[in-house]
Structure formats: C-alpha cells, structure tokens
Amino acid sequence: MYAIHNIALSMFNQNAEERDQTLELIPGLQGIKINDLPNEVLMDNQESPLAHMVYNMALNLQRATAVVINSFEEIDPAITTDLKSKFKKFLNVSSSPLISTSKKSTSTDENDECLSWLDKQDSASVVYISFGTVTSPPLDEMVALAEALEAIKVPFLWSLRDHARKLLPDGFMDRASKSHGKFVAWAPQVLVLAHSAIGVFVTHCGWNSILESISHGVPMLCRPYFGDQKLNSWKVQDGWRIGLKIEGGVFTKNGTINAIQHILSSDKGKTIRENVQELRAKASDAVTPNGSSTRNFEELFQVITKS
Incomplete structure (x- = not known):
C-alpha cells in the first residue's frame, strides 16, 4: 500500500x-x-x-x-x-x-475475447473500467456511469461480475454491446492496459492497478473506496498529475462525462498523457x-x- x-x-x-x-x-x-x-x-x-x-x-x-x-x-x-x-x-x-504482455504465451478464451475486440478500436480511444475483485460502485453510481457511457458513445471495455450487472439500467448492456461497448466477467488487465487502444483506465486505485497503469502509460480516472485508495488517487491527480479524481468523489453522469472527455481530448488531457509516459519510462x-x-x-x- x-x-x-x-x-x-x-x-x-x-x-x-x-x-x-x-x-x-x-x-x-x-x-x-x-x-x-x-x-x-x-x-x-x-x-x-x-x-x-x-x-x-x-x-x-x-x-x-x-x-x-x-x-x-x-x-x-x-x-x-x-x-x-x-x-x-x-x-x-x-x-x-517486466510482466509479460505476449498474447501467444497467455492465450485464453477470455484474453482472446478482450484483445480481439480491442484490435478493432482506434488508438487511445477506449475507456477500460475495472474496480477489482472486492468492490463495486453502489446502485446510483452504476446508473450514472452507464448513463455517461451511453451519452458520449466512446468505446469502452467493462470488466463486470455477474452480480453487479443487475445494477445497470434496463437494456443498457444490450444497447451498448450492439454499438460501442464490451462487457466481460474478467479481463486480463495487464494485456488490456498494454493494448494501444486503451485511452483511460477507470479504477478504484488499488496499488497493483496503479503500477500496471503506469507501467503501460495509461492515464487514470479514480474512484477510490477504502484503505490506501484515497491516498493513491491523490497522488495520481495532484502528485504525479497522471489522471483525475472523479468530481465530488462519486460517479455522476455529468461529472463522469466531463472527466472522460477531459482525459481523452482536452489540452490538459494531453499533458496528463505526457506525464504518465514520462513515469512509464522511469518505471522501465x-x-x-x-x-x-x-x-x-x-x-x-x-x-x-x-x-
């Protein structure tokens, strides 16, 4: 931690x-x-x-x-x-x-499903969402995050366990899967973050996820929950300047839209991407x-x- x-x-x-x-x-x-x-x-x-x-x-x-x-x-x-x-x-x-990012050496059905979908996306365009294996956002935040993703229509890959899918708005998964979204029960995170299509990582700020994101030069959008996660998110935004904390500490539709667009397409987002690449080089x-x-x-x- x-x-x-x-x-x-x-x-x-x-x-x-x-x-x-x-x-x-x-x-x-x-x-x-x-x-x-x-x-x-x-x-x-x-x-x-x-x-x-x-x-x-x-x-x-x-x-x-x-x-x-x-x-x-x-x-x-x-x-x-x-x-x-x-x-x-x-x-x-x-x-x-040093973690291997070889598709061949780690090929599984789950890996191939994620990576083949990412291969079809533009460079640095995909929002990757994962909150680890312990926590999930509460109902109102799940709805807000889903509404934001549906409104801005950016491609996204969401690692989401079955029980958490019940918290999503009715019909959202079907609509998104047909247009710009991909849902998986588990994602090979290191391989995903290493893929050139990933533009931002929406994360709970667990330390392993922080290191993996830095090691592959991916900016972060932080929604911490407990333990060291709040401190980690402060370092991401205010210390290293390689990402943003979600506005107000919780997902809202407008706050999430603004943060994602900020990282993917604004001048400040360009600076964030440059900063994380510099830190990536130091990690290497x-x-x-x-x-x-x-x-x-x-x-x-x-x-x-x-x-």
Whole structure:
C-alpha cells in the first residue's frame, strides 16, 4: 500500500473542519489534505483491521532488517530518501514493467475475447473500467456511469461480475454491446492496459492497478473506496498529475462525462498523457540490469541468503 508505512509514523485525531486542512509534514506528500488520508489511520477509527495493522506496523517496522515494498524509487524520490533514513534497509523492488504482455504465451478464451475486440478500436480511444475483485460502485453510481457511457458513445471495455450487472439500467448492456461497448466477467488487465487502444483506465486505485497503469502509460480516472485508495488517487491527480479524481468523489453522469472527455481530448488531457509516459519510462528504467529495482532486488537477495 502506497506510503502507508510513512503515515503509520503519525496518526491524526481531527474533526471534520480540520480534516480539510493541508499537511506539510510528510515528505513527498506536501499539500495533501487530512481528508485524503485513509480513514483507517485516523484516531477516531482505531477499531478497523487496517488501523490495527498500521499501528502494529508503526511499532515494529524499525526493528526490521529490511523494509521491502512493491514500488520503484523514481516514482517518489523524496519519500524514498526519507524512508531510507528511517530504516536499516528500505528496498523498492517492483518488477511490474517486466510482466509479460505476449498474447501467444497467455492465450485464453477470455484474453482472446478482450484483445480481439480491442484490435478493432482506434488508438487511445477506449475507456477500460475495472474496480477489482472486492468492490463495486453502489446502485446510483452504476446508473450514472452507464448513463455517461451511453451519452458520449466512446468505446469502452467493462470488466463486470455477474452480480453487479443487475445494477445497470434496463437494456443498457444490450444497447451498448450492439454499438460501442464490451462487457466481460474478467479481463486480463495487464494485456488490456498494454493494448494501444486503451485511452483511460477507470479504477478504484488499488496499488497493483496503479503500477500496471503506469507501467503501460495509461492515464487514470479514480474512484477510490477504502484503505490506501484515497491516498493513491491523490497522488495520481495532484502528485504525479497522471489522471483525475472523479468530481465530488462519486460517479455522476455529468461529472463522469466531463472527466472522460477531459482525459481523452482536452489540452490538459494531453499533458496528463505526457506525464504518465514520462513515469512509464522511469518505471522501465528501474528494472534494467543496472536499474534501481534490480539493484534493490539483488540487495534483498543478499539479505535473505545471509539470514
């Protein structure tokens, strides 16, 4: 979870008004609002499982021989520098850019169904939608998202489990499938994000999805739900400037239309796409033979073999 170890070093007990204040005390997260932090690390929510995990992490991290995270140093140099000063060894070992994107080596019916449909779409034109395996938007947001996709008629690929399909407006799936939409129960996400047709990833901002999107240069439209997802979405929009948070924090028809069009066709969207390509290049460099993630992995190997 992105930077959760750093937040674990200082929890906050704030009322609603104070939570709108910005924080400057966390290196690499200057300007973040208290309200953008995970609810589970605030002092008034100590009973949640994540709160207990973070608290115990704060107590024990400095005893660790090495702290290893799924990231790469260049994504946030200030955070890396700060945490290297706090722990015996702080190692970023993400290998996300190395994940195979070969159609042949991973060919399945699901893969072929998604990829053959994407092959027919224009470059950087498709909205890919996936909220992971744990959460789905509530009914009103599912309706708003569907209405937005139907209104703007952009091609979309939606990874949507069967139980969530019942939340869509009557007839929407049939109408969209005949014109500009594709629904699948499961999508090979790495292969999808690697496809040239993908223009934006609508995501819950889980950390694996963030890394996969960066590694393939895809801008994001963020609708976080819990845990580190709020913090991740703040970094996407305000830290790295490689995507947008959905307006007001929830899907509305107009807000979703504006955000998708913004990323796909506006001047600001062009800047977002350029920014994510720059970060993609840094992620790729990190796993070269002399890259930071490669060196960190080799150091981790030495730690393990000597223990």
